[in-house]
Amino acid sequence: MPKRAAFPDIYGGKKVLITGGLGFIGSNLAHRLVKHGAEVLIVDSLIPDYGGNLFNVESIKNQLTINIADIRDQHGMNYLVRNQDYIFNLAGQVSHIDSMNDPYTDLDINCRAQLSILEACRHNNPGVKIVYAGTRQQYGKPDYLPVDEKHLQHPTDVNGINKMAGEWYHILYNNVYNIRASSLRLTNTYGPRQLMKHDRQGFMSVFIRQILDGEKIRIFGDGKQIRDFNYIDDVVDAFLLIAGYSDCDGLIFNLGGDEPMRLIDLVKLMIEIAGQGEFECIPFPSAKKKIDIGDYYGDYQLIKTVMGWACRTGMREGLTRTFEYYKQNKEHYWTNAD
Amino acid sequence: MPKRAAFPDIYGGKKVLITGGLGFIGSNLAHRLVKHGAEVLIVDSLIPDYGGNLFNVESIKNQLTINIADIRDQHGMNYLVRNQDYIFNLAGQVSHIDSMNDPYTDLDINCRAQLSILEACRHNNPGVKIVYAGTRQQYGKPDYLPVDEKHLQHPTDVNGINKMAGEWYHILYNNVYNIRASSLRLTNTYGPRQLMKHDRQGFMSVFIRQILDGEKIRIFGDGKQIRDFNYIDDVVDAFLLIAGYSDCDGLIFNLGGDEPMRLIDLVKLMIEIAGQGEFECIPFPSAKKKIDIGDYYGDYQLIKTVMGWACRTGMREGLTRTFEYYKQNKEHYWTNAD
Numbered sequence: 001m002p003k004r005a006a007f008p009d010i011y012g013g014k015k016v017l018i019t020g021g022l023g024f025i026g027s028n029l030a031h032r033l034v035k036h037g038a039e040v041l042i043v044d045s046l047i048p049d050y051g052g053n054l055f056n057v058e059s060i061k062n063q064l065t066i067n068i069a070d071i072r073d074q075h076g077m078n079y080l081v082r083n084q085d086y087i088f089n090l091a092g093q094v095s096h097i098d099s100m101n102d103p104y105t106d107l108d109i110n111c112r113a114q115l116s117i118l119e120a121c122r123h124n125n126p127g128v129k130i131v132y133a134g135t136r137q138q139y140g141k142p143d144y145l146p147v148d149e150k151h152l153q154h155p156t157d158v159n160g161i162n163k164m165a166g167e168w169y170h171i172l173y174n175n176v177y178n179i180r181a182s183s184l185r186l187t188n189t190y191g192p193r194q195l196m197k198h199d200r201q202g203f204m205s206v207f208i209r210q211i212l213d214g215e216k217i218r219i220f221g222d223g224k225q226i227r228d229f230n231y232i233d234d235v236v237d238a239f240l241l242i243a244g245y246s247d248c249d250g251l252i253f254n255l256g257g258d259e260p261m262r263l264i265d266l267v268k269l270m271i272e273i274a275g276q277g278e279f280e281c282i283p284f285p286s287a288k289k290k291i292d293i294g295d296y297y298g299d300y301q302l303i304k305t306v307m308g309w310a311c312r313t314g315m316r317e318g319l320t321r322t323f324e325y326y327k328q329n330k331e332h333y334w335t336n337a338d
Numbered sequence: 339m340p341k342r343a344a345f346p347d348i349y350g351g352k353k354v355l356i357t358g359g360l361g362f363i364g365s366n367l368a369h370r371l372v373k374h375g376a377e378v379l380i381v382d383s384l385i386p387d388y389g390g391n392l393f394n395v396e397s398i399k400n401q402l403t404i405n406i407a408d409i410r411d412q413h414g415m416n417y418l419v420r421n422q423d424y425i426f427n428l429a430g431q432v433s434h435i436d437s438m439n440d441p442y443t444d445l446d447i448n449c450r451a452q453l454s455i456l457e458a459c460r461h462n463n464p465g466v467k468i469v470y471a472g473t474r475q476q477y478g479k480p481d482y483l484p485v486d487e488k489h490l491q492h493p494t495d496v497n498g499i500n501k502m503a504g505e506w507y508h509i510l511y512n513n514v515y516n517i518r519a520s521s522l523r524l525t526n527t528y529g530p531r532q533l534m535k536h537d538r539q540g541f542m543s544v545f546i547r548q549i550l551d552g553e554k555i556r557i558f559g560d561g562k563q564i565r566d567f568n569y570i571d572d573v574v575d576a577f578l579l580i581a582g583y584s585d586c587d588g589l590i591f592n593l594g595g596d597e598p599m600r601l602i603d604l605v606k607l608m609i610e611i612a613g614q615g616e617f618e619c620i621p622f623p624s625a626k627k628k629i630d631i632g633d634y635y636g637d638y639q640l641i642k643t644v645m646g647w648a649c650r651t652g653m654r655e656g657l658t659r660t661f662e663y664y665k666q667n668k669e670h671y672w673t674n675a676d
Contacts, residue, residue: 100514103453103507111449111503115441115496152490155506156513158453165449165503168493169441175494176438176628290514 010244012037017084019043019071019117020052020091024194025133025186027056028232029088029239030064040064043071043080043091050093051195055332071113077120086243087130089117089170092163095200096137097287099159110162111169118173118181126179131243132170134185134252135163136296145226146299149185149254156293171250180249182242187255187298191232191318192325196333203263204229207270209334210277212326217271217279220288223264228257228297231318234311241307248306256298258311266315273319348582350375355422357381357409357455358390358429362532363471363524365394366570367426367577368402378402381409381418382429389432389533393670409451415458424581425468427455427508430501433538434475434629437497448500449507456511456519464517469581470508472523472590473501474634483564484637487523487592495629509588518587520580525593525636529570529656530663535672541601542567545608547672548615550664555609555617558626561602566595566635569656572649579645586644594636596649604653611657 016033020026021042033040044052046068057064069076071091081087092110093099099106114132121128137160138153155161170181190204199206210217238255242248261269264281271277284292303309313321326333354371358364359380371378382390384406395402407414409429419425430448431437437444452470459466475498476491493499508519528542537544548555576593580586599607602619609615622630641647651659664671 103457104450107450107453112442112445115445119441150490152488154509156510158507158510161503161506161510164506165499168499168502169496171492172494172496172499 009036011240013039014085015039015041015083017041017043017081017087019087019089022046022052022054022056022066023090024051025189025232025235025239026088026090027053027193028191028236029090030057031060032236032240034060034063041080041084042066043069045070045091049198049200051201053193053195053332055329056193071117072108074116074120077116078124081117081120081125081128084125084128087117087121087128088239088243089114089130090133092133092166093159096157096159097200099157099162100287103158106158106162110159110166114166114169118169118179121179122173122177126177129180129243129246129249130170131239132167132181132183134167134183135160136185136187136298137293138164138167138185139296141293142296145295146256146297147254148299149252149302167252171252174250180246182248182250183252184238184242185252185254185298186230186235187257187296188227188229189232189235190229191322193232196326197335207267208322208326211270211274212323212330213336214276217267217277218282219263219267219279220282220284220292223267223281224262225292226260226262226295226297227266228260229266229315229318230255230257230311231313231321234313237312238303238309241303241309245307251306253303253306254298254300255303256300259315260297261315269315270319273316274323347374349578351377352423353377353379353421355379355381355419355425357425357427360384360390360392360394360404361428362389363527363570363573363577364426364428365391365531366529366574367428368395369398370574370578372398372401379418379422380404381407383408387536387538389539391531391533391670393667394531409455410446412454412458415454416462419455419458419463419466422463422466425455425459425466426577426581427452427468428471430471430504431497434495434497435538435625437495437500438625438629441496444496444500448497448504452504452507456507456517459517460511460515464515467518467581467584467587468508469577470505470519470521472505472521473498474523474525474592474636475631476502476505476523477634479631480634483633484594484635485592486637487590487640494631505590509590512588518584520586520588521590522576522580523590523592523636524568524573525595525634526565526567527570527573528567529660531570533671534664545605546660546664549608549612550661550668551674552614555605555615556620557601557605557617558620558622558630561605561619562600563630564598564600564633564635565604566598567604567653567656568593568595568649569651569659572651575650576641576647579641579647583645589644591641591644592636592638593641594638597653598635599653607653608657611654612661
């Protein structure tokens with residue numbers, strides 16, 4: 001195992017709330033925090049299709065508390081945020097396409113509920129440190145590459161707009177009410193415990209599933225769109241670093257990958273690593289084309305400089321571990337009926 | 339009367355919906371549009387304290403239609419947007435302080451209702467042209483001056499965040515659904531028909547009222563904060579220009595004033611023009627200090643270059659007309675009990 005970025009070993013005995021804690025990133029954070037001796041409270045609503053999966057924490061279920069609740073439940077959140085030292089605020093609607101088909105639900109979860117969580121902290125736990133999960137989607141189609149935090153935000157879908165507002169509520173409450181808050185703008189994260197059963201939460205999971213099911217991968221367009229990637233363990237590092245350093249209160253950080261690549265090259269690498277699979281390029285479906293952002297890769301110099309974060313897991317290693325995980329655990333993530 | 343910026347005389351016989359049409363900017367737009375022969379439909383909810391005032395359109399009430407409705411009423415908006423050629427979308431919660439005290443109402447009006455209006459257009463009137471009223475508050479505390487449209491948005495209050503999201507819904511629906519939409523980011527607008535009776539919608543109205551009531555003006559801080567100003571007729575010009583030019587669909591424009599000045603100098607000029615009044619500087623109230631943005635003035639080169647818009651009304655002339663208006667019509671805007 002490669003050495004992870006050093007972060008302050010401050011989580012032992014600390015109370016940590018993870019919203020969306022049964023999801024992909026939340027559950028991986030929970031595993032790491034449990035290992036560090038934190039007292040972890042997961043809040044997750046298990047909304048079908050949103051990523052929450054009890055199997056994600058099956059092996060540590062006796063070492064943490066799971067509270068099934070929706071972050072839109074203002075009264076519940078008022079209680080649940082109390083006495084927490086840290087909140088990793090990961091609950092959200094993350095599908096770009098769903099946000100276009102049902103903008104109101106996206107608004108309720110990604111804006112209104114974020115205000116509720118922050119109001120709950122303001123009134124019941126103003127000393128908490130909260131880290132918000134932002135997204136590269138806030139930038140929209142890049143004006144330049146790599147995209148740094150000074151890049152204008154001009155999102156191309158409702159989800160990107162609402163995530164932008166949700167992030168700014170956090171920064172505002174940091175600046176005005178002294179709740180300590182930071183945001184981490186994620187790019188494509190991949191690895192164990194991701195939602196795999198449908199196609200509406202990103203292409204990585206779709207490609208992995210298609211390869212393991214022996215289905216032909218369909219790449220939209222010519223496959224030359226460039227993306228960057230982070231292995232989940234590196235993303236967990238970043239969240240733990242940001243929560244632990246008070247110097248970054250009120251700041252926003254990009255993540256970014258060291259090996260941006262064209263989708264077609266990603267697929268070829270995946271097929272090579274998995275030892276199976278085939279692909280074809282097909283025309284963009286029009287609904288997806290309208291909100292596609294072209295090439296994207298992020299500049300992560302700020303988090304590197306301020307906190308020494310780095311990508312520790314190369315694509316080859318990360319993808320190898322990912323395929324191993326889903327080969328062993330496929331039945332907990334999708335069935336042939338999905 | 340100075341010559342206004344030329345704009346296409348396209349409004350004769352056209353159906354024009356103004357949300358917030360009984361308010362300050364909306365009612366001034368209505369007066370101009372009626373003069374141009376447009377068929378004006380005003381939608382306004384007359385929420386107490388929000389700026390809607392039937393007196394604003396008293397003199398033209400038989401030349402337009404007034405429909406009292408709340409833009410949060412999705413079913414009502416579905417009907418009201420039909421067959422309109424243009425929508426000037428001015429309805430909103432505009433108080434920065436109110437947005438901090440009640441962020442949910444600000445969210446419902448400035449985000450959710452904006453989505454409703456756009457969804458209504460998408461389904462019932464996709465060919466409409468809609469102009470959104472953005473605000474300098476979206477930029478927050480400036481990184482540089484003058485602030486152009488490329489300036490990062492980092493709002494300092496809930497209102498600024500929600501206005502930012504509301505604007506981006508419009509641009510998104512332009513880009514994805516071909517509803518034609520533009521945004522005009524306003525700075526401090528002043529003139530006849532403004533809400534005057536309370537202090538929560540900007541300092542211009544407060545200063546004017548205090549001078550006419552013979553009360554001492556209280557300037558927060560040392561009065562050296564710089565602001566820029568637009569007389570209402572110039573703002574009406576800008577809205578009519580933007581709606582009329584299809585080349586600006588999907589674009590965002592700043593307004594800005596030609597005579598940025600320190601608040602203390604503004605107050606001195608007002609006192610000189612009104613021929614009465616006095617002032618003092620007092621410490622910032624803490625709630626206001628936290629969301630104050632320091633100096634601000636906007637760069638309006640884009641709207642000037644693209645559409646030939648210019649400030650036609652100097653501060654001295656604009657303030658003179660403003661004081662005349664409120665001297666004559668004071669009883670319709672505030673009472674000594676306010």
